[in-house]
Amino acid sequence: MSAVEANFDGIIGPTHNYGGLSFGNIASDKNRGAVSSPRDAVLEGLGKAKALADAGLVQGVLPPQERPAVGYLRRLGFVGDDAAIIESSWMASPALVRNVYSASPMWAANAATVSPSTDTSDKRLHMTPANLVTTLHRSLEGAATERALQRVFPGRQFAVHNPLPMQSTFADEGAANHVRLCAEHGAAGVEIFVYGREGGELQSGHFPARQTRESCEAIARRHGLDPARCVFLKQSRKAIDAGAFHNDVVCVGTLNTLFFHEMAFADPEGARQAIRRAADGLFDPVxxxxPEDEVPIRDAIASYLFNSQLLSMPGEDRLMLNAPIECEETDSTREYCARMTAGNGPIGKVAFVDVRQSMRNGGGPACLRLRVVLTDEECAAVNRDCLMSDDLYAKLTGWAKQHYRDRLHPDDLRDPSLIEDSRSALDSLTGLLGLGADFYPFQRN
Known part of the structure; x- marks a missing residue:
């Protein structure tokens, strides 16, 4: 069956700021309180997406979510109009306001787990939005993600599920902990689910393990996957405590190739054996x-070598790694990439991309995208207004330059005019992306 691996990038929202909300994310904590540039951030993200579209890949976008999430503050007992609620909640807890203003839905790798129709029992493409219960700011996203996926992927070909129950036993961080390997995108594949803990497991490390095995197993069941083609791997505690809060900080894969750090998995040899068993008769995994002695885990995490997009480029017989520019600026990763591409292995090229605004909050090129394997029929059913083109790129960059602030300090979140600035931007965006005039909560009030 003919199919392509499309990338749907999250459009970085107008309230992009450095609130330092993600415990275990070293970059997020390091840049807490710094001044961000929402305009630079969104233009960097759109530029990355446009470059891949120009190279011949199917590239789409996903909308930002409404921020601030004033409705959440109302549920916590704050009353009055929106400006009054922001003021009173700021007086009570600036940290709470930073949470409801977070632009974290930009990292679409956490939006959902996706299983292509070639892997599922009912031959529909299945998506489960992540519940993201481990952190407050991200736990606000699930319902809006579900709504966005329904608008971008309408029709009977797509099964968009509810998030898993909002309970720690089923903590789910989305495709950041999921890899699919295959001989070709339209063929049956092996789905690899990586978890950091089991539901009742006591945690003794420095940073929390976010994904549970129970959530992985539940998603595999609801997607109708063949158990023989599923692999459940435990993430290394050493990697988590070094700052690999998601598996995609230390591992990425596509087609038959898995690219990972020596310390990515609790049992590396067991992981290889399990993947080989699951792939038996389908393809030979590569x-x-x-090795740690070539790229220390601290360098891998600081540079986000593995939070890169591993891509099959049109007309190329070897894969390309779309890596953050920080990998070029870090000695060990730059030298490793040069050695790797000079050999005859599966990865033949590394391109370095500037997404510094996202990187400073702990999100590399791979964080910004959700991979969706689409057959020709499914691709034709996608909301066409959300697929990157010259026209859409021009519209989105013009929209961003009109509506986004050049600078934003976390304390600026107290400014009531930011609410209206953000809503004005999002109201305009719904028309550009064909999402409907009732897409955002403020449009339905």
Whole structure:
């Protein structure tokens, strides 16, 4: 069956700021309180997406969510009009306001877990929005993500589920902990689910393990996956405590190739054996394991070597790694990439992309995209207004330059005019992306 791996990037929202909300995310904590540039951030993200579309890949976008989430503050007992609620909640807890203003839905790798129709029992493409219960700011996203996916992927070909129950046993961080390997995108594949803990497991490390095995198993069941083609791997505690809060900080894969750090998995050899068993009769997996003595885990995480997009480029017989520019600026990763591409392995090229605004909050090129394998029929059913083109890129960059602030300090979140600025931007965006005039909560009030 003919199919492509499309990338749907989250459009960075107008309230992009450095609130330092994600415990275990070293970059987020390091840049807490710094001044951000929402305009630079969104233009960097759109530029990355446009470059891949120009290279011949199917590239789409996902909308930002409404921020601030004033409705959440109302549920917590704050009353009055929106400006009054922001003021009173700021007086009570600036940290709470920073949470409801977070632009974290930009990291679409956390939006959902996606299983293509070639893997599922009912031959529909299945999506489960992540519940993201481990952190407050991200736990606000699930319902809006579900609504967005329904608008971008309408029709009977797509099964968009509810998020898993909002309970720690089923903590789910989305595709950041999921990899699919295959011989070709239209063929049956192996789905790899990576978890950091089991539901009742006591945690003794420095940073929390976010994904549970129970959530992975539940998603595999509801997507109707063949158990023989599913692999459940435990993430290394050393990697988590080094700052790999998601598996995609230390591992990425596409087609038959898995590119990962030596410390990515609790049992690396067991992981390889399990993947080989699941792939038996379908394809021969290729493992590119990066040794600690060549790229120390601290460098891998600081540079986000593995939070890169591993891509099959049109007309190329080797894969390309779309890596953050920080990998070029870090000695160990730059030198490793040069050695890797000079050999005859599966990865033949590394391109360095500037997404510094996202990186400073702990999100690399791979964080910004949700991978969706689409057959020709499914691709034709996608909301066409959300697929990148010259026209859409021009409209979105013009929209961003008109509506986004050049600078934003976390304390600026107290400014009531930011509410209206953000809503004005999002109201205009719904028309550009064909999402409907009732897409955002403020449009339905």
């Amino acid at each position: 493992f590119v394991e990066v």
